[in-house]
Structure formats: structure tokens, C-alpha cells
Amino acid sequence: MELNDLAPLCGEWLRGSGPESDIVISSRIRLARNLAEFPFISRASPQEREQIESLLHEQIIEIKQDSEELMYLNVDDLEGLDRQFLVERQLISREHADSEGARGVAIDSGEQMSLMINEEDHLRIQVMHSGLDLENVWQQINHIDDLIEQRVTFAYSKDLGYLTACPTNVGTGLRVSVMLHLPALVITRQLDKVFRSLQKISLAVRGLYGEGSQAMGDFYQISNQITLGRSEEELVAQVGDVVPKLIDYERHARDFLLKESHENLHDRVSRAFGILSTARTISSEETMMLLSSVRMGVNLGMIDDLQIPVLNQLFIHTQPAHLQKLSGHVLDTADRNIERAKYLRRHLLGGKDGEAEQN
Amino acid sequence: MALKCQQCDKTATYHITELTGGKPQELHLCEDHARHYLTAAEDEPEAPSSLAGALAEQLSVSQTAEELARLDQLSCPVCGITFYDFHSKGRLGCPHDYVCFAEELEPLIVNIHGDTQHVGKVPKHSAEGSERQTKLIQLRREIKEAVSEENYERAGKLKDEIHRHEKGEAS
Numbered sequence: 001m002e003l004n005d006l007a008p009l010c011g012e013w014l015r016g017s018g019p020e021s022d023i024v025i026s027s028r029i030r031l032a033r034n035l036a037e038f039p040f041i042s043r044a045s046p047q048e049r050e051q052i053e054s055l056l057h058e059q060i061i062e063i064k065q066d067s068e069e070l071m072y073l074n075v076d077d078l079e080g081l082d083r084q085f086l087v088e089r090q091l092i093s094r095e096h097a098d099s100e101g102a103r104g105v106a107i108d109s110g111e112q113m114s115l116m117i118n119e120e121d122h123l124r125i126q127v128m129h130s131g132l133d134l135e136n137v138w139q140q141i142n143h144i145d146d147l148i149e150q151r152v153t154f155a156y157s158k159d160l161g162y163l164t165a166c167p168t169n170v171g172t173g174l175r176v177s178v179m180l181h182l183p184a185l186v187i188t189r190q191l192d193k194v195f196r197s198l199q200k201i202s203l204a205v206r207g208l209y210g211e212g213s214q215a216m217g218d219f220y221q222i223s224n225q226i227t228l229g230r231s232e233e234e235l236v237a238q239v240g241d242v243v244p245k246l247i248d249y250e251r252h253a254r255d256f257l258l259k260e261s262h263e264n265l266h267d268r269v270s271r272a273f274g275i276l277s278t279a280r281t282i283s284s285e286e287t288m289m290l291l292s293s294v295r296m297g298v299n300l301g302m303i304d305d306l307q308i309p310v311l312n313q314l315f316i317h318t319q320p321a322h323l324q325k326l327s328g329h330v331l332d333t334a335d336r337n338i339e340r341a342k343y344l345r346r347h348l349l350g351g352k353d354g355e356a357e358q359n
Numbered sequence: 360m361a362l363k364c365q366q367c368d369k370t371a372t373y374h375i376t377e378l379t380g381g382k383p384q385e386l387h388l389c390e391d392h393a394r395h396y397l398t399a400a401e402d403e404p405e406a407p408s409s410l411a412g413a414l415a416e417q418l419s420v421s422q423t424a425e426e427l428a429r430l431d432q433l434s435c436p437v438c439g440i441t442f443y444d445f446h447s448k449g450r451l452g453c454p455h456d457y458v459c460f461a462e463e464l465e466p467l468i469v470n471i472h473g474d475t476q477h478v479g480k481v482p483k484h485s486a487e488g489s490e491r492q493t494k495l496i497q498l499r500r501e502i503k504e505a506v507s508e509e510n511y512e513r514a515g516k517l518k519d520e521i522h523r524h525e526k527g528e529a530s
């Protein structure tokens with residue numbers, strides 16, 4: 001498998017299946033680990049980084065997923081566009097893409113796991129599943145961690161657990177994140193209330209807004225802030241326990257909208273679909289916002305003939321690096337906006353409009 | 360009225376509400392900076408700003424100016440990082456920092472996690488040899504310094520010592 005083979009696919013987290021996948025986009029856990037016999041990255045010399053990279057590369061490549069080899073990418077050797085592509089795909093962090101020196105990432109072909117070498121810590125293990133599936137994600141990542149740990153010695157202390165470059169990750173080194181699509185809570189202006197209650201139990205919420213505080217994409221990520229003093233299972237449960245409540249709030253808000261302002265909601269969805277399927281040039285911001293409305297519309301049965309996985313694919317394939325890799329050209333912002341509109345028309349009109357243009 | 364990006368001169372088209380921490384914080388960014396901010400911060404919803412905040416808070420309430428100056432000069436014998444380096448960059452230099460800066464880090468760790476005792480996973484093949492590993496970090500740094508000072512005699516001795524430690528023999 002090579003990097004370019006990934007481009008036409010859409011990745012695990014946007015597969016659009018798994019429990020509650022109309023609202024829960026993805027469940028993700030990452031573990032931060034460091035080798036005991038090397039300094040952390042900030043104090044490692046270029047030679048030491050190379051040693052860390054080759055040592056970990058050698059060991060993790062042996063960790064097979066369903067007896068299949070991992071794809072290993074030397075991130076320092078990649079073109080900027082390929083690095084951005086991996087960031088959009090959530091397989092590496094922006095920090096990993098932008099930093100310098102020996103570093104890499106190992107990925108399985110299903111894109112469920114990614115192992116970053118020489119990011120903020122020597123090793124960042126990430127496992128991601130579509131939908132709400134935290135228990136299985138934890139089982140899988142715990143197993144991978146066990147396998148790697150048989151081969152290397154991690155920096156660990158009895159009192160502070162796994163030692164990390166930043167004290168915010170010390171202890172379990174574990175970050176649980178669930179990404180949710182909450183358009184109805186945004187429309188009904190109930191988000192603040194919901195999120196304020198989350199902060200009381202020390203969960204972090206990240207939201208993305210567009211112009212004029214109009215919700216942009218309506219995607220929110222919930223994650224734990226604490227990593228020390230609780231077991232991994234407790235931390236996973238802490239996030240896992242609030243997600244059903246959020247799903248419930250969102251479903252109630254959708255029911256409310258269907259009952260109280262069905263025409264307005266349907267209008268919003270239809271207009272969004274109309275713009276996406278006819279525009280000649282469109283920014284990624286507007287695309288995200290409109291796709292969000294269409295996504296809700298599909299989940300509420302307002303649009304036929306459009307499947308959630310197709311829609312999820314549009315979210316990822318209209319990102320700048322994806323657009324460029326799929327078109328096979330490097331494009332500036334204006335050309336990307338044209339290419340994006342073309343791509344959307346082709347996929348939303350089922351080839352009626354797009355096929356002829358493609359040639 | 361178009362707002363300018365907080366990090367460059369372009370028009371801010373993204374308005375992000377950061378809900379982490381105390382009260383919601385508004386950020387106004389252009390597409391490039393917004394993308395950068397969101398993708399960089401996604402994995403670490405709390406890291407840079409709240410760590411810096413917690414550090415500043417802790418240092419300002421508990422330390423006088425002289426104490427701060429003294430604190431900043433503390434350095435780790437293993438990796439050579441000063442507390443000032445950590446304080447300004449927010450990243451530690453090696454696992455031993457948790458030992459040599461233990462006193463200084465504790466209030467920060469309590470502030471972040473509300474706890475000081477790990478209760479999670481224990482590596483099955485535990486790091487009993489962590490002293491040996493710590494020694495290796497130190498020796499590798501010292502050999503680098505010896506070479507840069509052209510002290511080849513010392514570098515040679517260090518090389519032998521590193522070799523012994525890598526093979527797992529205690530010195």
C-alpha cells in the first residue's frame with residue numbers, strides 16, 4: 001500500500017457506520033509514550049532523533065494488524081501536500097506535519113491506527129473507529145501498547161505513571177476524543193447550556209464557528225482533560241458516559257425542530273443541497289456549513305438517494321490537500337474553489353452534470 | 360465590517376469559540392490560520408494555553424522575584440534543561456526532570472490533574488533499569504559536549520561507558 005492509494009478512499013473516521021453514527025462521527029484514543037533511554041524531543045539532538053526513529057520504526061513495523069503489514073511513511077521526506085493530506089485525514093497531527101528532523105508514521109490499511117514517531121513524545125499511538133465505539137477502541141489500543149511494550153522500555157515511574165514531555169499528559173498519557181455532529185443543538189441555541197455542564201466534570205469541548213457565529217460544520221469534539229489519578233478505564237468511561245446524554249439532547253432538538261418548524265428546517269436543508277449541487281465556485285468554509293445541513297437532512301429523511309458515507313466522503317474530499325491529490329494538480333485558493341464546486345456537482349448530481357465536464 | 364485575522368492581515372473568515380477552560384474565548388482567524396489552529400490544537404484541546412496559564416498562575420502567587428530567578432536557574436543534571444527552558448516552552452527535557460524538578464512540578468501537576476498518584480496501567484515488563492537508562496541519556500549528552508570541546512580522551516572514556524550501559528552492565 002502506498003500513500004497515493006489512500007486518496008480516493010475516505011478513511012475510518014468518516015466511514016459513516018458504527019453505533020449512533022448519525023450523530024457520533026468518530027471515537028478516538030491516543031496514548032503518549034517515551035523511550036526511557038532517550039531525552040524527550042525538545043532536548044534530543046538530531047542524531048538522537050534519528051536513533052529514536054530507527055529504533056521505534058524497527059519495532060512497530062512488526063506490530064501487524066490482522067497479520068497485515070503496516071505502511072510506514074518517513075514524514076520528513078514527504079511533500080508538503082502529502083503531509084497536509086495526512087493531517088486532513090487525521091492520521092498525523094499538524095505539529096507532526098510541520099516540525100523538522102527524523103520522524104515518521106505507521107498506518108494500517110484500514111486507517112484505524114496510526115503510530116507517530118517523534119511527535120511531541122517519542123511515540124503517539126492513535127486508534128480511531130467510526131461511530132461511538134470507545135470500548136473497542138480502548139481494547140485495541142491497549143493491545144497495541146502491550147505489543148510494543150514487550151519490545152522497548154518506556155519512561156515510567158511508580159508514582160507518576162508514563163512520563164511525557166508535557167505534564168498535561170503524564171500518568172496514563174491517554175486522550176479520549178469523541179467527535180459529534182450537533183446541528184439541531186446549534187439551531188435551537190442550546191449548546192452553551194449543554195457544554196457548560198461538561199466543563200464542571202473537566203471535559204474539554206472544542207467547537208468551530210463560521211462567520212457571524214453561524215455554526216460552521218456543527219462538529220464538536222469532547223475529550224478528557226485529566227490524565228493522572230484515574231485509570232484508563234475510568235477516563236474512557238468519563239467521556240463515554242456523557243456522549244449518550246449529548247446524543248439524547250441532539251435527538252430531542254431534532255424532534256422539536258421537526259414538530260415546530262418542519263418547513264423551515266426542510267427549506268434550510270433543500271437550499272443547502274441546491275447550492276452545493278449547482279455552485280461554480282465555493283470555499284471550504286461554505287462547503288462545510290452546507291454539508292452539515294444536508295447531513296442532518298439525510299439523517300431526518302428529507303433527502304433521498306444520498307447516503308451518509310457518500311456525504312462523509314464529500315466532507316473529506318473537498319479539503320484542500322484532498323482536492324489537489326484527487327485532481328492530480330497543485331491548485332491555488334481560487335482554482336481550488338472551482339475544483340471543489342465541480343467535485344460537489346459531480347457527486348451530488350450522480351454524474352448527470354459532472355461526467356461530461358470531466359473530459 | 361470585516362474583522363482582521365488575529366495572526367496576519369487577511370480578513371478573518373473563521374470565528375472560533377474556544378470552550379476549554381474558564382469562560383468562552385473568541386478567536387478570529389483567516390482560513391489558513393484557522394486550519395492551522397484547529398488541526399494543531401485538535402489533539403491537545405488543553406495543552407499550550409492552559410499549561411502556560413497554570414504555570415504563570417502558580418509561579419506568580421507562590422514566588423517572589425528572587426525565588427523565581429533561583430527557580431529559573433535550576434537545571435537537570437541528566438539532560439541539561441533549565442527550569443526556565445521548561446517554563447518558557449512548556450516541554451520537559453527528559454524523564455529525570457520529573458525527579459529533579461519534583462518539588463517545582465508538583466503544584467502544577469495538582470493544578471492540572473487534581474492528583475499526584477498514577478493509578479492506571481503498569482507496564483508488564485517494567486522499567487526496573489530506569490537508572491541505567493537515565494545514565495545513558497546523561498552520558499550521551501556528555502560525549503556530545505566532550506566532542507564539541509575536542510576533548511577526545513574524555514569522549515573515548517565516555518564511549519566505553521555508554522557501551523557498557525547499553526549492554527546492560529552496571530558500572
Ligand SMILES: [Zn+2]
Binds near residue numbers: 365367388390
Ligand atoms: Zn491569518
Ligand SMILES: [Zn+2]
Binds near residue numbers: 435437453455456
Ligand atoms: Zn532532564
